[in-house]
Every structure is written in structure tokens, then in C-alpha cells.
Amino acid sequence: MAVLFDYDKAQRLLNRYKIRSIESRYVSSPEAAIKFADNDPIVLKALTNKALHKTKSGLVVLNLSTDKEIRNAFNALSKKAARFKPYKILAQRMVKDGIEIILGGNTDPQFGKMVLLGLGGIYVETFKDFALRTCPITRYDARSMLEQLKSRKIIAPDEKSSKMLEELLLKVSRMFAASEMKELDLNPIILHDGTYDAVDLRMLE
């Protein structure tokens, strides 16, 4: 049985490897969520080991701006998540729009740990545009993964963004190779304003 890493633990791991992720906090009441939001739009997610696909299970509510919206969403989410006990509710900053990519890791029975880069979000399954390599990867590998993608011009239109993604790939490869996790999804990572934010993390051991 795959066990999901606790969000705090996952985020600490990302921080240790200097991989950017969107600011998030567990909240145990609507008031805590409102305080976290501090008048900026947020997302609420119910995290549970029993439903690995949050969106499919209706455990994500996006773009909450007012106190009332936050309160209603918190209560509705708690009701829905009740059947997946134990669960926790996570509040996250709403990230700006951008290009969604996926960075992931898998453990192949034959070749061991591998990293993946692809066009992300809702496009992952549709276009299946991704590149895969065994860990650890070199800078050459990172570059060639980018070059292999059909969506290269979308996700890395210039040298600066290519460099940034290469760095990110190298960090993720190092982190994944050194950890006890078997599967990893950073999906989506949103590329915006010359930087990126990992918005959803899923680490499984």
C-alpha cells in the first residue's frame, strides 16, 4: 500500500533542496483559513491517504476571496472529507496563471529511480508529452529532456527559462534519488513571471 507523505514533511523536503512551492498551511478552522488568506485569494484542499485523486473526489476548492467564501468552502469540504477520515485541510495561496508542467519520479523494477518532465496539469494524460531518464541525471540529460519535448517552445521558450528548468530538474533528480520515496508527482508546477511554483505535491513511499 502506497503511503502519502504528510504535506509538511514533503514541503520541508522541497525546501531542503531549494525547490520552490506555493505557500501552504494546515488549517483546523474557517477562522484559521481566513487569517492565512489575509485578504488574498486562497485554495482549500482536503488531504487524505484514502483518496489519492483530490480533484476527482471533489476535495479541492479554488479561488476563495471573501471570508464568507472561505467559511462555506471549509465547511463543505469538511463534510465531503468526513468519509475519508483521517483527513487534514490545507490552505494554499492561489497562484497566478501560467504554463503547467509536471515533474515526477518513478521507481522502475528494472532500472530503478527515474525522473520525468512533461507538459502538465490537465494535459498530462491527453498529450502524453514527456521525457524520462534514470537517476541521477546530468546537465546534458536535463537539456536533452527539454529538447525531446514537443511542447518545448511552450514551456521553455528562451535560454533563461531552459536554464531554470534544467536547474529544477537536477534538484528534483537529486532529491528523488536520495529519498525513500518510490513515486513523486509535482503536478502541476506553474511557470510564471520567469519563475515557478510547485502547487501540488504528491510523494509516495
Place this chain on the structure above:
Amino acid sequence: MKTNYADLSAMMHPKSVAIIGASEKSGKVGAVIMQNYLDSGFQGEIYPVNISSSGKILGKTAYKSILEVRRSIDLAVISIPAEFVPQALDECGKAKVKGVVIVSSGFSEVGRSDLQEKLIAIARKYKLPVIGPNCLGIMDPRSRSDTLFLPTFKIDRPKIGSISFVSQSGSVGSSTLDLISGEGLGLARFISYGNAAVVDEVDILEFLGRDSDTKVIAFYLEGVKRGKEFIEVASRVTKKKPIVILKGGTTESGAAAAHSHTASLAGSNEAYKAVFTQYGFVQANNLEELLYFAKVFDTQPLMKGNRVAVITNGGGHGVLATDALYQNGLVFPELTKQTRDSLRKVMPSIVNIRLPMDIGGDADDKRYSDALELLSADPNVDALMVITLFQTPGADEKVASMVAKYAAIKAKPLVAVSTGGAYTRSHISVMEEMGVPVYESPDSAASALSALYRYSKYRMAKK
């Protein structure tokens, strides 16, 4: 931890061979192998071994056991019923045989893993390299050693060369061997390794990487057992020589159990493809490509860029070649002014100085020579594709030898395209004999050049 058995040189190029299960009974595998050794002109010693035989087998002194031979044996070929194989193998170990091929079947492939385990234990005890069981074995055109139990009249044996062909499967192996001869390719070694009980793909790659007879490795693979070691060895070998690989089998494992997008995308086939890409393998999609790619690697130097100049004596073929090049990620070069001016001087006015360079249906060897000389000297040209349609009045054997002459210089990669019947084929063999890779369509020529370019890029990159 598995023992490594990469020292296969004695058995691959043997001076003496024992055939265990040799027989005079026609139709028996042991009889075919024995007969093949006699017919092929093998120069070394041949020792037939058969427990129920005394005197001679096919004119050679026979032994009841390999232990009775009492001389140095480089290779023992075992072709007896599976249940007797462990004992015969143990005797090979005692007799200090350098390597064994077990062609017999009846092991793990039919559920008798217990028998196969015995072989593994014996091999380990004597540190004895064993190929098989359940395989065709090995062929070395140089020493004319050939353990294949395929009658010589049914399958062509290729000429001596520098391509080594490796196949897990016997049937893919033997039919491809036939094709290799048909394509006029030269063979360094043929290895069909069957169940891979002892010597596996990792050992074979390690050996071929060091084998000086082998310049190109063509590999039909269904799966590897030691993934990490396979990567480690392959990454060293591809830095020295190309491995063209065709992966059979579409086993998907773990996809159903995946909990993440990554795991559901990164199935077993994708993992193999990723490993091949990452470690510089040249991937073929089918048997034809496996041979077409091996052919260009066998004779042509590395390709420094993706700019290909096309010379043709047929307009339509020039158009097809253009499409094929661009579809394969290759492009036309921008010719220098000097090249364009020189071409204008020597070409008749009907010839347009642009690519594809259509030198006219009446082009003869002189015109081909001028075009070849000027285009191959242009610094912006990385490779040449020369289309020679022998149906035209000007094209004859002089054109064929002119193309071969430029290919022999090997300054830049050159491939030829020639389509046609018997008259054309006779010229194709002249060109191929002289080391020009000739293809029947612009498309296969372009995909071969593209494979050469991808590998060259890998070799030249800083990793």
C-alpha cells in the same frame, strides 16, 4: 550477486571445438552442427563426443566423454536431451573447457527452472561461461566456427565484416542472419543467447565492447535482467562504438498499480526507451531499420551536423529526398558562394545550382564527380545523399564506381539511393562491395543518416 562472465574471447574465436551429442544420424541437431563444422572449413580441431559411440563420427575420432579428449578445448557445444545436460556441463568444467554453448532446450522456457538452476550452479563452480540453453549459439566467420543447427543450404552465411548481431531469440536471429547476407553486410559475430541462464546481455555487451573485430553492435532485445549493470556497461560501450537496438515485447508492468501520474506514464517500455536515449543507443523500430542503421554505421564516419546535400539524376527522387530529410530532422545546407560559383562553371546550363541538386537525366560519371567533389568540399555540408537512378541513359557502372570512389575518402558521411531491378541491383552490389551504404528509397537513406547524426551528436557532446 551474479558472477560476471565477460571473458568470452576463447569460445568466440575457438581453435578447438568439442561437439557433445555429435552424431551421424541425419536430422539430429548434433549431426547438423558436426556437418556444418566440417563443411564450413573450420581450421581448428574438432572432437565429437557421444556417450553411445565409439570409433569415428563423420570421419573424426569420437569420445564417450569430453574428459577423454585430454586436450585444450576452447568451445564445447552441447546438444543432448536436457536431463543429461547438467552432467555433461560438469564434465566440461572438469575438462577445463574455456566456454560452452548449450543449444538443447527443455529448461526454464518449459517450466524446468530446477534444471536451469543446476546449470547456473555448475557454471559458477567452474567460473565457466555458458551461452544458452535453448539458443542457436554463436558464429564467427573469421575462424568459421558456427554452432547454428541450420543446414547451410537453407540459410546464407554472411561474409566477414565488423557488425556483430546479438539476439535473445533464435528465430529472429536466424532470419536476420539471412537478411544480413542478403544486404551484403559483413559480420563480425552472431550471438543468439536464448535463456541467458549464465551469460546474459550484460556480459555480451561487455565482451563486444572490447572485441576488436566488432565495430557496430546490432541487438535484438526482449528484456534485461540486470538493469543497473546493463546501463553501466552500455554507457561505456556506446562511447566507443554504436549499439543499434531493437526492443521486442510490450510488457507493461505496474501501470495498473500506479498512484501517481508519473508512474502511470513511465511504464516499462517507456523506461527502456528512456535508458536507450540517455545512454546513446541507436533505436530501431523494426528489423529493416536495425540493418539499415547498422549498414551506415559500419562504413561511414561520424556526422558533425545535420546539413545534407542531395545530388540526384531524377527530379521526383530529389523531391522525395527533400521530404524525407526534413521529416527526419535533417536540413539542406546553405552552400558557400565559392561552391555555387564553381558548380555554375562546370555544370551545363540546364542544371539549377540549388538543393536538391538535380544534375539531369543525362548525368554521367563526370557530372557526378564534379558535383560530389565540389559539394563534399563545402564547409557547410555535413553529409551527402547521392541518388543514382540507373534507368537513365547516362548512368552506368562508371557512375557506380565514381560514387564509391568518393565514399572511400570517408571525409564526410555519404549514402546512396538506387531504386530498380536487376540492372540496378548489379550496380548496387558494386557500390556496397566498395563500402557505400545503398538504400532503395530516399526515406530509408534519410532515416539512416538521421540515426547516424543522433549518435554522432551523443558522441560529440560533453556529458
